[in-house]
Amino acid sequence: MKKTLIKNVTIYSPLSAAFSGWLLIADKKILSIQHGQPSAEIEANCAEVIDGGGSRLLPGFIDIHTHGSLGFCTMDGDPERLRAMAKRNAEHGVTAFLPTTLTDSKENILHAIEGTAPMVGVREGGAKILGIHLEGPYFNPVKAGAQDPDYIRRAQKDEIAEYLKSGIIRLIAMAPEYEENLAAAQIFAAEGITVSAGHTNASYDQLLRAVDYGYSQITHLFNGMGAFSHREPSTIGGALTIPEYSCELICDNVHSHPGAQKLAWLAKGNERIILIPDTIRPSGLPDGEYPFTDKESVFVSEHGTNLRLSSGNLAGSALSMNRALKNFTVNTGASLDETWRCSSLNAAVGLGIAHETGSIEKGKLADLVLIDDNYQVQRTIIEGSTVYTKG
Numbered sequence: 001m002k003k004t005l006i007k008n009v010t011i012y013s014p015l016s017a018a019f020s021g022w023l024l025i026a027d028k029k030i031l032s033i034q035h036g037q038p039s040a041e042i043e044a045n046c047a048e049v050i051d052g053g054g055s056r057l058l059p060g061f062i063d064i065h066t067h068g069s070l071g072f073c074t075m076d077g078d079p080e081r082l083r084a085m086a087k088r089n090a091e092h093g094v095t096a097f098l099p100t101t102l103t104d105s106k107e108n109i110l111h112a113i114e115g116t117a118p119m120v121g122v123r124e125g126g127a128k129i130l131g132i133h134l135e136g137p138y139f140n141p142v143k144a145g146a147q148d149p150d151y152i153r154r155a156q157k158d159e160i161a162e163y164l165k166s167g168i169i170r171l172i173a174m175a176p177e178y179e180e181n182l183a184a185a186q187i188f189a190a191e192g193i194t195v196s197a198g199h200t201n202a203s204y205d206q207l208l209r210a211v212d213y214g215y216s217q218i219t220h221l222f223n224g225m226g227a228f229s230h231r232e233p234s235t236i237g238g239a240l241t242i243p244e245y246s247c248e249l250i251c252d253n254v255h256s257h258p259g260a261q262k263l264a265w266l267a268k269g270n271e272r273i274i275l276i277p278d279t280i281r282p283s284g285l286p287d288g289e290y291p292f293t294d295k296e297s298v299f300v301s302e303h304g305t306n307l308r309l310s311s312g313n314l315a316g317s318a319l320s321m322n323r324a325l326k327n328f329t330v331n332t333g334a335s336l337d338e339t340w341r342c343s344s345l346n347a348a349v350g351l352g353i354a355h356e357t358g359s360i361e362k363g364k365l366a367d368l369v370l371i372d373d374n375y376q377v378q379r380t381i382i383e384g385s386t387v388y389t390k391g
Contacts, residue, residue, distance in 0.1 A: 001026050002047045004384055007038055009052035009370065012059075013360040014345065018337045023057065025366040028383040033362060050386075052370055055378050058340050059359050060095025060367035061321035062347035064133060064171055065220070065248055065276035067100045069283040069318075071290070074099035074132070075108060077115030086119075086126025088284060090388045092320035093369035093377040094127040096357065098170055102293065103136030103147040106159050113166045120168050123382050128367075130351065131170035134163065135219065138174040138181050139199035145224040146315035147199055148293060155184035164191060170351055173198030173219040176210035189214025194350050196248070199224040200235055207238035211245075217350060220278055221247040221264055222256050223314070240267040246350055248276045249342075251327040252319040254306060258331035265332040273342045274350060275324045280307065280316030326375035 004025040011021050011033060024032040024046070043049055067074055069088050072081035082099055089097050099119075101112050112132070119129045136147055138155045155174065163169060164187075172188050173196040174181045185195045197207060198219025203226065207215075218225075218239040226234035239247050240263070247268055251261055255278070264273060277283075282290040282300050292298040298315045300307050307315050325343045329336055341359070348358025357365045366384040371377055380388040 003031065003045065004048040004050065004366075005038060005043060005046040006050045006052060006057060006368070006370075007043070009055055009057040011057045011360060012337060012340045014341070015361060018056075023360070025381075025384040028365055030360065030362055030364055030366050033360060050379070052378075055370045055372050056336065057360065058093075058369050058371060059344040059357070060369045060380065060382065061093045061325070061343045062351075062358060063089060063094045063097040063127075063277060063321055064274065064347050064351070065100050065135070066097055066279045067102060067135075067316060068281040069279050071281055071285060073281045074101055074116065075104060075112050077111040079115055079119050082116060082119045082129065083122070083124065083126060086122070086129060089127040089321075090125070090380045090382070091377065093322045093371065093380055095367040095369065095380060095382045096128040096130050098130055098133040100133040100135050103139060103144075103151045104293075105151060106162065109134065109137070110162060113163065113168065117166055117168050123387065125387055127387075128382060130353070131168040132166075133171040133173075134169055135173045135198065138178075138184065140175040140177060140201045143175070143199045143201050143224045143226070145199060146292070146296075146309055146313050148295065154178050154180040156180070157184075157187075160184055160187055169193050171196060171217075175200035175202065176213070176215055177202040177206045182210065182213040185210065185213040185215055192352060197225075197235065197239075197245075201226045202235050202238070204233040204235075204238045207235055207245075208242055211242065216244055216246065217274075218245050218247040220255065220276065221249050222260055223250065240264065243272075246272045246274055246346060248274050249328070250276055250278050250317055250319065251324045251331065252277075252305065252317045253327055253331070255314060255317060258327075261328055261331045262333070265328075265334065270334075270338050270341055271346060273328075274346045275321065275328055275343045277319040277321055277324055278316045279318060282307065283316075283318040322369075322371060322375045322377050
């Protein structure tokens with residue numbers, strides 16, 4: 001049996017506090033996790049030895065909300081463009097992701113689904129595609145944000161049936177204040193698909209009721225939702241206090257202020273926050289004007305940190321998962337030992353795949369990322385094979 005050894009690393013695992021140790025990989029999975037240094041005999045029996053040089057070994061990042069990068073988008077429905085996105089994701093420590101759609105016509109969403117389907121499970125030099133995330137089109141137009149309000153509609157059974165034929169939907173975001181969307185949530189949840197409340201003006205009571213229909217997640221907390229008031233806690237208040245909800249969070253310090261990130265941390269803890277980048281087509285490109293949809297351009301400024309439509313609305317981000325984890329850890333004042341699961345395990349739990357990935361535990365897939373003290377990715381490993389090495 002071919003074995004790979006990773007040594008001289010600080011290991012972050014749910015099994016204990018972070019510790020200096022080593023890890024063995026065999027047959028795509030984690031075979032052993034140990035403290036200290038491996039013996040000369042163990043090292044001699046390994047086909048590959050990776051010396052981490054004191055870096056940090058984390059479970060690979062799982063990105064459940066990413067529309068595009070490098071000028072490409074999920075909506076292109078192009079497997080080769082998805083492959084390029086997957087390669088870039090791996091360069092930032094992502095080992096698995098969900099290409100994410102935009103609110104659009106039924107035909108264009110089906111095109112995106114059809115283009116993604118043959119790529120599910122593929123990891124040729126890039127992050128694995130787990131399935132697809134439908135962000136919309138069943139939203140509240142008053143909270144459209146960068147989504148095209150002309151295509152926002154309420155859920156329709158025949159349309160849902162066409163989407164479900166693919167079998168690759170893993171996550172859908174909908175506004176829960178509409179009865180049609182609640183009925184749809186039951187259909188999606190019955191198929192094992194995670195249902196998220198997004199681009200919504202739901203009241204606290206409506207969000208609470210939605211739990212009974214299968215809603216369990218919040219799309220990009222603080223963005224595209226009803227604002228908190230002490231007399232009507234609204235969507236934000238419900239997201240922070242209803243225990244059944246896990247919350248996506250964009251930690252670029254533009255979509256959410258560092259203080260808001262700390263509030264989310266204090267309210268939800270380290271098991272109910274899922275870090276997302278919400279990247280869009282121009283992510284990874286220089287500052288400038290780029291096409292966003294057939295109707296809209298997006299303007300990238302401030303060295304790629306600020307992406308807005310001509311209206312001034314925020315339009316996704318150019319954030320990377322490693323940077324999101326760094327920002328969140330710094331802004332909350334927590335330790336990496338507390339926050340790492342927000343970039344991996346919590347997403348895996350939400351998608352129902354935590355039995356096979358999302359944490360460093362014996363028997364799980366060796367989906368791993370090595371980062372330095374500045375959270376820069378040194379190496380990305382997927383199912384035991386290195387897909388990216390810095391330099």
